[in-house]
Amino acid sequence: MIGHNGISSGNIEVREIKMFLLGIAFLFVSTAMQAGSYTDSLxxxxxxxxxxxxxxxxxxxxxxxxxxxxxxxxxxxxxxxxxxxxxxxxxxxxxxxxxxxxxxxxxxxxxxxxxxxxxxxxxxxxxxxxxxxxxxxxxxxxxxxxxxxxxxxxxxxxxxxxxxxxxxxxxxxxxxxxxxxxxFVQELPKRGNILGRAQRGLLNRPQELTLESLGMLKALxxxxxxxxxxxxxxxxxxxxxxxxxxxxxxxxxxxxxxxxxxxxxxxxxxxxxxxxxxxxxxxxxxxxxxxxxxxxxxxxxx
The missing domain is CATH 3.40.50.1820 (Alpha/Beta hydrolase fold, catalytic domain)
Structure with a gap:
């Protein structure tokens, strides 16, 4: 479809969408950069x-x-x-x-x-x-x-x-x-008596609670x-x-x-x-x- 100025309105819409998406991307990157440097600035x-x-x-x-x-x-x-x-x-x-x-x-x-x-x-x-x-x-x-x-x-x-x-x-x-x-032991019932993701990563133990992992949680x-x-x-x-x-x-x-x-x-x-x-x-x-x-x-x- 051709607009009254002789330019395809479809192309205008596509270009506007691209510009909008680029603007959003720039805002996201700018915000991320500011966030990453904010504490550094202190x-x-x-x-x-x-x-x-x-x-x-x-x-x-x-x-x-x-x-x-x-x-x-x-x-x-x-x-x-x-x-x-x-x-x-x-x-x-x-x-x-x-x-x-x-x-x-x-x-x-x-x-x-x-x-x-x-x-x-x-x-x-x-x-x-x-x-x-x-x-x-x-x-x-x-x-x-x-x-x-x-x-x-x-x-x-x-x-x-x-x-x-x-x-x-x-x-x-x-x-x-x-x-x-x-x-770590007090919070076990809240977690269904299993190790959460962070605990598994920290201890290199499976999700299922064992006597060994229970002892490790007490020690931590x-x-x-x-x-x-x-x-x-x-x-x-x-x-x-x-x-x-x-x-x-x-x-x-x-x-x-x-x-x-x-x-x-x-x-x-x-x-x-x-x-x-x-x-x-x-x-x-x-x-x-x-x-x-x-x-x-x-x-x-x-």
Whole structure:
């Protein structure tokens, strides 16, 4: 069909559709690029090596505050079910923004992921990062005697576990767990008494629960290593979390307190597991986290 200007209207429609699709593709790529670099934009040093393991370079990003310091230090461990995630994931940006606002020198780490690297590779890397930060924090205006270990979801599990390790070289002064998984056995009924995809990848075990895999899940659970003398904990958890049961934080808090360890809990009413949605449910929760951190490791006010 020919339009009144002598150009095929069919060709015009095809061209317009192509232009529309190209515009959508450009918007998608542009958004993805911005998302991938968003957290990087918070850091003042990116992709700094902190170790090497199994032929893989271990990298971290650093935020170095302005001013003389020394500033309190936070080591951030990202989530992702032990099989995914990244130190520059924009979903983790709310935590890093909070630490920046609170005046911390922070170190956001990558660690080896399953299933290529099975347990305890990820834990080993967290401990390597703690030792590296202790040795190098002063070079970035950080105070190595005031370190908080912070983690979300699987990263919260690793942070909580690392805090229980009996080794002065990895001892830190505070732990903040954002919806941390602290008891693999407690969540089994929720999963139908089978291993989830992340657990199978982490442990290299079949879906069906066996006595061997049950023992491994117990060994992976930070709640089984609680003892007197651990650093203070702060837990933040949504009470409608469908990925990590809210009850885990309640039980973890109870056991810590029973052992004389300080543990505070910020409950997010109606909040799911996804960190980026929490502010909708409790808009001032980050202020509460900052206040707790400043009090706990004596951070100077900003």
């Amino acid at each position: 850091a003042t040093h990116t992709n700094m090596p902190y170790g090497r393991a199994a032929g893989e370079e271990l990298l971290l990003d650093i935020y170095e505050p302005q001013g003389e310091g020394p500033f309190p230090v936070a080591i951030y461990v990202h989530g992702g079910g032990w099989t995914g995630g990244d130190k520059a994931n924009p979903d983790d940006a709310p935590v890093l923004e909070m630490l920046t606002k609170a005046g911390f020198a922070w170190f956001s780490i990558n660690y080896r992921l399953a299933p290529e690297h099975r347990w305890p590779s990820c834990l080993d890397d967290v401990q390597t990062a703690i030792r590296w930060v202790k040795a190098n924090a002063a070079n970035f205006k950080g105070d190595p005697s005031r370190i908080a270990l912070v983690g979300y979801s699987a990263g919260g599990h690793l942070a909580s576990f690392a805090a229980t390790v009996v080794d002065e070289t990895v001892r830190i002064q505070a732990v903040v767990g954002y919806a941390p998984l602290t008891d 659970s930070p709640i089984n290593y609680i003892r007197p003398g651990l650093p203070p904990f702060l837990l933040i958890h949504g009470d409608t979390d469908q990925s990590v049961p809210y009850e885990q934080s309640l039980l973890f808090q109870t056991k810590l307190r029973t052992n004389g360890v300080r543990c505070d809990l910020i409950t997010l009413p109606g909040a799911p597991h996804r960190l980026t949605e929490w502010n909708k449910h409790l808009p001032n929760y980050s202020d509460q986290v900052m206040a707790w951190l400043k009090e706990t490791i004596n951070s100077p006010p900003r």
